[in-house]
Amino acid sequence: xxxVTQAQTEISVxxxxxxxxxxxxxxxxxxxxxxxxxxxxxxxxxxxxRRNSFDxxxxxxxxxxxxxxxxxxxxxFTITASQVVDSAVYFCAIGxxxxxxxxxxxxxxxxxxxx
Amino acid sequence: SQTIHQWPATLVQPVGSPLSLECTVEGxxxxxxxxxxxxxxxxxxxxxxxxxxxxxxxxxxxNLSASRPQDRQFILSSKKLLLSDSGFYLCAxxxxxxxxxxxxxxxxxxxx
Numbered sequence: 001x002x003x004v005t006q007a008q009t010e011i012s013v014x015x016x017x018x019x020x021x022x023x024x025x026x027x028x029x030x031x032x033x034x035x036x037x038x039x040x041x042x043x044x045x046x047x048x049x050r051r052n053s054f055d056x057x058x059x060x061x062x063x064x065x066x067x068x069x070x071x072x073x074x075x076x077f078t079i080t081a082s083q084v085v086d087s088a089v090y091f092c093a094i095g096x097x098x099x100x101x102x103x104x105x106x107x108x109x110x111x112x113x114x115x
Numbered sequence: 116s117q118t119i120h121q122w123p124a125t126l127v128q129p130v131g132s133p134l135s136l137e138c139t140v141e142g143x144x145x146x147x148x149x150x151x152x153x154x155x156x157x158x159x160x161x162x163x164x165x166x167x168x169x170x171x172x173x174x175x176x177x178n179l180s181a182s183r184p185q186d187r188q189f190i191l192s193s194k195k196l197l198l199s200d201s202g203f204y205l206c207a208x209x210x211x212x213x214x215x216x217x218x219x220x221x222x223x224x225x226x227x
Contacts, residue, residue: 033214043203045218101147101214102174104200107158
């Protein structure tokens with residue numbers, strides 16, 4: 001069975017600080033996908049990124065970056081120069097290698113960015 | 116572009132009353148559809164998923180049911196609500212060729 005652990009329940013930072021959200025996963029599949037979602041106070045989950053298990057290259061998108069390391073089964077998410085609008089709950093998830101996905105989500109990390 | 120709708124946005128229902136939550140997707144055909152529940156301050160729990168019309172799979176035994184009467188319509192129902200059914204219900208879809216799921220705005224259900 002697949003499992004995702006987000007050990008950080010809540011993180012508080014001051015605007016412009018960098019922050020890293022940790023995600024550790026467990027799976028027996030050789031091919032799998034990892035995801036990050038953002039849930040702002042409005043409640044809707046917003047898709048941020050998908051990463052294939054064969055692609056260990058780090059990804060950067062603006063202030064967001066993701067570090068995927070199969071050796072440690074981790075898929076960490078870093079926000080550089082955080083902003084108040086980044087305040088949200090962030091979920092890491094894992095799914096198998098099929099078009100139909102039964103995603104397993106972590107319990108989420110609440111990020112509070114204060115001005 | 117694809118859009119997913121859910122209604123109602125909020126709902127307050129007494130214990131024992133029936134429930135019907137609706138989800139529709141626009142701009143795509145033959146999507147995979149999912150119902151999740153999120154209890155207060157917790158992660159997402161997959162309740163049901165559907166890969167086609169009339170095809171429903173249940174992940175968690177409970178007093179909820181789901182139906183897919185049309186290709187892009189997914190309905191979550193209950194004949195008699197329990198207090199433990201309170202939560203935030205999210206519908207999601209994924210395409211046949213992509214792996215990520217896209218979520219609707221959610222329905223916040225309070226059972227009193």
